[in-house]
Amino acid sequence: MSVLPVNSLETPRFCGIPTFMRLPQATTLEGLDAAIIGIPSDSGAPFRTGARFAPNAVRQMSIMLRPINPYRGNINVFEKLKIADVGDCNTVPGYEIQSLERIEQSVAALVKAGIVPCGIGGDHSVTLAELRAVAAKHGPVALIQFDSHSDTWDKYFAEQRYSAGTPFRRAVEENIVDPHHSIQIGLRGSLFRESDITQSLDLGYEVVTTDQMFEMGIQALADRIATRTAGKPAFITFDMDFVDPAYAPGVETPECGGPSARESLQLLRAMHDINLVGCDVVEISPMYEGPGQITSLLGATVMAELLALLATSR
Amino acid sequence: MSVLPVNSLETPRFCGIPTFMRLPQATTLEGLDAAIIGIPSDSGAPFRTGARFAPNAVRQMSIMLRPINPYRGNINVFEKLKIADVGDCNTVPGYEIQSLERIEQSVAALVKAGIVPCGIGGDHSVTLAELRAVAAKHGPVALIQFDSHSDTWDKYFAEQRYSAGTPFRRAVEENIVDPHHSIQIGLRGSLFRESDITQSLDLGYEVVTTDQMFEMGIQALADRIATRTAGKPAFITFDMDFVDPAYAPGVETPECGGPSARESLQLLRAMHDINLVGCDVVEISPMYEGPGQITSLLGATVMAELLALLATSR
């Protein structure tokens, strides 16, 4: 098994069954530093569904990406780290709790083998399962959450405690996230209740709204993230509704008025000094993005930036 | 509250919030003979999802239909029966079992009030909830199932017993369907196991495959249905994948090689002597049907034919 992606100057990108960035599909976990793992579950989605199809949609568009990242010193992530696409978690559609169990098992297998899990969701509830697996090894992690919603509500519909709207309250309750070293970035839009934002503060999270983010400026925010999470193993979760719907129409809960793709990528590229033990890109719903598939492309680009951040931090 | 649909010769169809066929939206159940009820649940869907959006998609296209049915003696269903659109069941997305409970409660409220429930699903598992409500009043019913799949498998994924693939096995086990007066029509396509069709026969169902249906002819099949269900309260469930995907691309599990819309409607129009106590149209997934929305239009047309059958049988 080669450890390098297929060379797109020799073989056209449309040739072959697409893996993430044309990486080899793992036949063993041995020797891997990090792994792309699809998490095709949308049972936590309270409105639009279809994130079960996101991992393969992101793979299809990721083949447009090239291996060298000029924003971090022309690093070739795949020469620095051994990364493979390990395929997808198994899930149980329509059964949220059982799906989270299956996902946790798959991610735990990676974590136990010393591999950094890089998940492609899935609705945002899958992050809870990933955090359980990661925290089992590393203890409570510092969460860096890019999201237009806090996802710290308590219960949904008939008192259900597990949903895409609740994972980061559960994670605090389960002591797998340390909120006092965690930060939520990008909140905006209308609220269910006055307490929608204070509920995150009450749990201990730092909150930076979209408006506050622009006031701080990108470099200051990147510095703030590093300070907030310093000394802690960190997990980055990127909900694609962080960006404006023009750049990511194919998401489960679009929220108008967000940053552009360029502003979002600049922020990721400015981040530094993160001890990354896991990450994911979630909430893409491919059937809502139209033929250009720009949401999936942006999701793939975000993941590529997270891999570069990982490579520079090792 | 008027009991008649809005007149589309006076007010353009695009004016107003769409109810089924522009019927009044019920503010009371009193005096109703039948009710259109949306069942927006897709937690039972093992592959494509999105049927949660089907009730409103069907309503939107149903406004193209007119009240008189020339295939049953120019009957005006809405003068013969008092029918309203009662809105949607409440559901719990991502929680199949809880969703079935909520659906059963909503449908039971209609059945107890002497109202024939006419459901717009939803994935096919919702029919189990409807059957529970109907059988609570009428006892085990004769099921008339139009479907390219039998939906009589036992378990799916991690041994889950409730899914769009299992309702008609569960219904026999729960003694809410009498399989010996029931019939499944339209099965076709590839199989999981050799026993996929015999499993229905083993449960007691009569099975007519798509090929057998064409061999029998439409009138003979309509007669056969009447004979099979004679003397029993009957429930008709119409899975939109019964028809060929060209006529219904927006379904959860399309199966190539089915009858045309015309052949399907002819069969419904030929049916007679059915003691109809409930019916539904299920498995439409609107985001897969494209801008023409022909699946939703055909689903609405099928429901209009079921209403006409109901009106002639009373």
Add this chain to the structure above:
Amino acid sequence: MSVLPVNSLETPRFCGIPTFMRLPQATTLEGLDAAIIGIPSDSGAPFRTGARFAPNAVRQMSIMLRPINPYRGNINVFEKLKIADVGDCNTVPGYEIQSLERIEQSVAALVKAGIVPCGIGGDHSVTLAELRAVAAKHGPVALIQFDSHSDTWDKYFAEQRYSAGTPFRRAVEENIVDPHHSIQIGLRGSLFRESDITQSLDLGYEVVTTDQMFEMGIQALADRIATRTAGKPAFITFDMDFVDPAYAPGVETPECGGPSARESLQLLRAMHDINLVGCDVVEISPMYEGPGQITSLLGATVMAELLALLATSR
């Protein structure tokens, strides 16, 4: 100006600004036997709109057609008749009556020059304007109408007398159609009132429903059309909702349960002994047909068959 279409074996079909079947765009009317004329008006559309974009959509797909028609003795229509694409009528969107006036003027210019107008609508009200122009020269014509609706209602919305639902009542009142030599083929579906079909009979039209069409058989129906219109100048109007929505999803008023494309083309190819003085294809609404554009392609194919019928009748 060459009189032959561009040769698609030399120049790829996608090269050049598309005219109907890659015909020359007329710079003069002189010498023309027939003319393709776009009629981009949808002010008569009571529900879905957008037929204003149909002429160019049909042109775009018509470039897939080739000049020889094997169903009428390998005739090359364009060697037999001199035909050009004369562009579009001018119209007044949002002003139905003024649009009909402008359309009538444009078509009359062709008719006066001895040119058979071959219109690409436009909603069905445009046919009234065409008939006015044609009848001004030929007197009341025999109408051959392929349509799932009769379009013989009296008034719509606030007593408006001109709409896509009324042209063939107006045409009788204006004495530009002779209903006693005219025939409506393909009516089906639900009705506004019991009298929806009898209103056409009352006006003098012969009516053949979709069901009756299949009972008669294609050859018998083609013969019947010839007999009905014998001795009269005839105008053929083909409403694309005549065919089933699976074959023509992009129409203004789709009606489920119609004939297939093959059955429809067979009927056109079987027609004979028609003294054709004008024809049109109407009611295509391109934004509802999806990326395959099969409605526009079928519309172009229907027009090509009408041209072949014209060529054989001269």
Add this chain to the structure above:
Amino acid sequence: MSVLPVNSLETPRFCGIPTFMRLPQATTLEGLDAAIIGIPSDSGAPFRTGARFAPNAVRQMSIMLRPINPYRGNINVFEKLKIADVGDCNTVPGYEIQSLERIEQSVAALVKAGIVPCGIGGDHSVTLAELRAVAAKHGPVALIQFDSHSDTWDKYFAEQRYSAGTPFRRAVEENIVDPHHSIQIGLRGSLFRESDITQSLDLGYEVVTTDQMFEMGIQALADRIATRTAGKPAFITFDMDFVDPAYAPGVETPECGGPSARESLQLLRAMHDINLVGCDVVEISPMYEGPGQITSLLGATVMAELLALLATSR
């Protein structure tokens, strides 16, 4: 009738026939402070059509919005004001002048009852009808127009005076808008004639082009609007082509190079001291927006901001 929207933490948003923001559908006008009213008319559209389907498209996406507005002190608009969705105006498709009459009647019924009309168009000509109704009570109003075009041309096609391109010239002529207290914001793009912008100035309007808007800055512009309209009853009309087509692809006349959704919402949120007597969001054409429906979502978000402005100004 409850006066509060359905709680989306209890009942999934996809359950129920969608009204604006899940508000109650009015059964009486009594006691209402403001009303959402759909104005499904596109007879004034000179190019792309389909705004007749916009009111329901906006309703469908508006259900993603929540009741609390954090940009105006966490106000709950629906506790401050009693608002309902009163359904749609009746219209006459294809008959622009008659449509305007019907619309004026519907809106006048609200205005006479002391209810602030909040319209969802419709092409921009519908605003003329709304202004007639509003001015009948309040006298000439101050118009605040967000738009990439001035819509102050004189005549279109065959000398028609009523169209989406002419309402704000007509409004001055009819003395229902006071141009000297009115302002047009966002003009940009190519022009028909050199006088396209000066024609608005000549009528008395203040004009702020897109470029000028960015030069002034958002807060200064908000202040300028307040100053310009001070002491006058004001009507806000928001043409969705004000924003760049990336954020609003589904409009009738897209104009490249506009502000982002974020910039547009910031401006609305900065507005203050407006005596709002009516408002609308117009020119959405849903069939051009693709499956993500981000235009309709942004349109709904704009209307929610206008409601919050209304609530703070009372």
Add this chain to the structure above:
Amino acid sequence: MSVLPVNSLETPRFCGIPTFMRLPQATTLEGLDAAIIGIPSDSGAPFRTGARFAPNAVRQMSIMLRPINPYRGNINVFEKLKIADVGDCNTVPGYEIQSLERIEQSVAALVKAGIVPCGIGGDHSVTLAELRAVAAKHGPVALIQFDSHSDTWDKYFAEQRYSAGTPFRRAVEENIVDPHHSIQIGLRGSLFRESDITQSLDLGYEVVTTDQMFEMGIQALADRIATRTAGKPAFITFDMDFVDPAYAPGVETPECGGPSARESLQLLRAMHDINLVGCDVVEISPMYEGPGQITSLLGATVMAELLALLATSR
């Protein structure tokens, strides 16, 4: 490596990177009886392009298929034959001749290893490359071509001899097809020249038009195919434009008026006594098929039937 497809009753179909029918992706050719090979080339396409994306589109929809074929005695193809998905040929987009060379090499590697190649194109020119590889081992083969066009033209655009319109003339010239044991089925539609159909006859092919096919009947045609190809190694090529565009909108050259999916599948299921040494399904262009992806699903279903025919003939 398991030789059986993933069990879709245990693992949801949307889990995992899709191979054809969830077959194992080959890591070795050893022991294989047949192989699915993608041929992503569209350089031969004279009009619509995009078939380069067809192999993965077909794979994505093929995961809906199940392993047992009830139309051939409930055969489990994958227990009878060892089949894998070997991925895609390498190609050179924009360089037709070089692409054919690369394709021939890839297919030849299979043929030399005794593996029956089952290709998923690609435009129809790729079949020429496959035939070269197959004939190198088996000599001139009997071609069974399902297609609405003959693809036996001589040259296209600037005298190019290799294109989707020419492969079956080239194949005769290269003596890799024996036309006298070959048959073309399904020709229909308008012609470039009178000789379009006779040119195939002149080369020695038997031709059955779509009309003739319906006159013969399906069983008689299946028998005729067996007789025509008796005693010869046979290659089946299925151009998706054989079926009507309603069933296959996503093709490169749609031709209205073809058979339905059901009629097409019936014909494949009736075929018998074929000594199959290779086959393909070609001319799918996924970006034209809309969100339902019914063309790709039908293409996958056709390939599954070809595999079943292969399994019964061994």
Add this chain to the structure above:
Amino acid sequence: MSVLPVNSLETPRFCGIPTFMRLPQATTLEGLDAAIIGIPSDSGAPFRTGARFAPNAVRQMSIMLRPINPYRGNINVFEKLKIADVGDCNTVPGYEIQSLERIEQSVAALVKAGIVPCGIGGDHSVTLAELRAVAAKHGPVALIQFDSHSDTWDKYFAEQRYSAGTPFRRAVEENIVDPHHSIQIGLRGSLFRESDITQSLDLGYEVVTTDQMFEMGIQALADRIATRTAGKPAFITFDMDFVDPAYAPGVETPECGGPSARESLQLLRAMHDINLVGCDVVEISPMYEGPGQITSLLGATVMAELLALLATSR
């Protein structure tokens, strides 16, 4: 032949077969100053294809543009210069080298007649053919390239030297571009190799990445372009992937994180002192842009700005 566009205040934009901005379609080259020429070729496209359909897609959306440009002193380009739409180059799909030859011939015919060619591609390789034609008259030109990729790679797939990824290396080798007076603007995103950007510098080009562009500011960059190209005949090539995919989803190689439409148009409008001898807009792939067609509209707007720049520089 009128030299002015059709007046869209008299004739609705949807009337007539669309030429660029409703310009007259040329019947002679005599007297023309500049010409719009479609270059429908995508044989150079290494990934997404379909640019062969771009010229007509751009024409269709260009009809929304008006003749006066307020950003350059309300200039009416069509009164200043005589411009026509001369239709399309002939091409050879699937044969890259032959296509370039045909394109060069067509463009050379314009250049020789003293007409400035304004091309609508096509993939980016077509610019090489245009440059050959232009340089034959003017000598090596100064290239102003807006593009997220440098397109200066050496070879692709099987050592092919002509592709959308190589034209600006070939152009230097062929001495038709003078790199020392040329500039590439907008490069960004991941790289194949560390040398991807330095390879342009090594050839002599000046390179301004997207990040550098924002650092410089728009006016400074416009000045820099003028300085760099001073004294040289200049050719502007605008690859639509220069802008962010939100504004141009329908391109062959989208690259996330680009400038907005507004920023891009501002840059074009700020440009000055260019001796323009040719220009093009390339890499639009219409089937990826969805129903709003905003990529084609932006492409048309870009071309209109280039025409205004041309008019001011003469």
